[in-house]
Amino acid sequence: MRNRAYEPIPTSCPTAWTTEYRPEDARLRDLYDKAKQSQWDSDIALDWKQDVDPERQNFPDMQIPIYGTELWRALDDNEIATLRQHSTAWMLSQFLHGEQGALLASSQVVDTVPWVDAKLYGATQVMDEARHVEVYxxxxxxxxxLTYPVNPELKSLLDAILRDARWDMKYLGMQILVEGLALAAFQFVHAFTTEPLLKNLTHHVMRDEARHVAFGVLSLGDYYRTELSEAERDERVEFTYEACRLMRDRFLQREVWQTLGFPVERCVELTLTSPAMTEFRRLLFSRIVPNVKKLGLLTPWLRERFGELGILAFEHGQADA
Ligand SMILES: [Fe+2]
Ligand SMILES: [Fe+2]
Structure with a gap:
């Protein structure tokens, strides 16, 4: 047997053996039924025979952070083609790694969550995430x-979610924050890519993800509103802010600039100040903020922090579920 590259992550994820099998929550059962009916096979749903040129403009070049700057103007056609390939590879690789995180976290949810409706629904999510890993x-x-390794900010958030022993923190971290942000990023890819296979793939993944976010909002809603002490709630609020900060900083593509020999700090600075990228980073939170509010976590402290991140205005958006 060949050696496989993997990293052991020590966790303390207690298993809850349920003694109540009867359905309790009609909304979760409904979501479970929808999940069963919406299963898809990537070999059938997607046309893998489609040719894709990774160096073509499959996304508008405008979304490359250094577009239009002096660094961009210095590139020849070959260098632009290479940058497109690397930029797409980096973004989709982070989706791939995020999907593995979701696969592992959702299987932990099946184990740790105490009630049967969520265990059954969680099992459908495990299958969905396996399919997402497969297609990316x-x-x-x-x-x-070309594939890039996992970005350090994303990995540290995924690790925190996997290590935490509490089922609700897995939901909050994965279903509400990581998947909420992924959903907004998928919407962006779906809207802007001109590559038909990626558009269709994203469309299929997004439909699954919308259910996963709804699952998190439904599952946590009552629990957070009725069963948390103030100290427990504050801990979740701080975790939410820390996760949002980490996720905002993960879209700087540092690894791409390093690999291609660009001046890294200058590129990061351009990414942080470019109007298009600033708007993109803001939009990524459009799904998270209304859901955080619905869960009762948008405290005055967090409002202020979200205000600083420029994302508070999204509180008026529609929550999932
Ligand atoms: Fe997924
Ligand atoms: Fe998901």
Missing amino acids: ERYLREKIQ
Whole structure:
């Protein structure tokens, strides 16, 4: 047997053996039924025979953070083509790693969550996430022909979620924050890519993810509103802020600039100040903020922090579920 590359992550994830099998929550059962009916097979749903040129403008070049700057103007056509390939590979690789995080976290949820409706629904999510890992890995390998390692900020958030022993923190971290942000990023990809296979793939993944976010909002809603002490709630509020900060900083593509030999700090600075990227980073939180509010976590302290991040205005958006 060959050696496989993996990293052991020590966790303390207690298993809850339920003794009550009868359905309790009709909304969760409804979501479970929808999940069963919406299963799809990537070999059938997606046209993998489609040719993809990873160096073509499959996204508007405008979304490359240094677009239009002096660094961009200094590039020749070949260098622009390479940058497109790397930029797409980086973004989709982070989706791939995030999907593995979701696969592992949702399987932990099946184990730790105490009630049966959530265990059954969680099992459908495990299958969904396996499929998402499968399609992003295949697309990267066959079509983009390049994969990037996991970004350190994303990995540290995923690790925190996997290590935490409390089921509600897994929901909050994964379903509400990581998946809420992913959903907004997928919407962006779906709206702007001109590559038909990626558009269709994203469309299918998004439909699953919308259910996952709804699952988190439904599952946590009552619990957070009725069963948390003030200290417990404050801990979740701080975790929410810390996760949002980490996720905002993960879209700087540092690894791409390093790999291609660009001046890294200058590129990061351009990414932080470019109007298009600033708007993109803001939009990523459009799904998270209304859901955080619905869960009762948008305390005066967090409002102030969200105000500083420029994302408080999203509180008036529609919550999921
Ligand atoms: Fe997923
Ligand atoms: Fe998901």
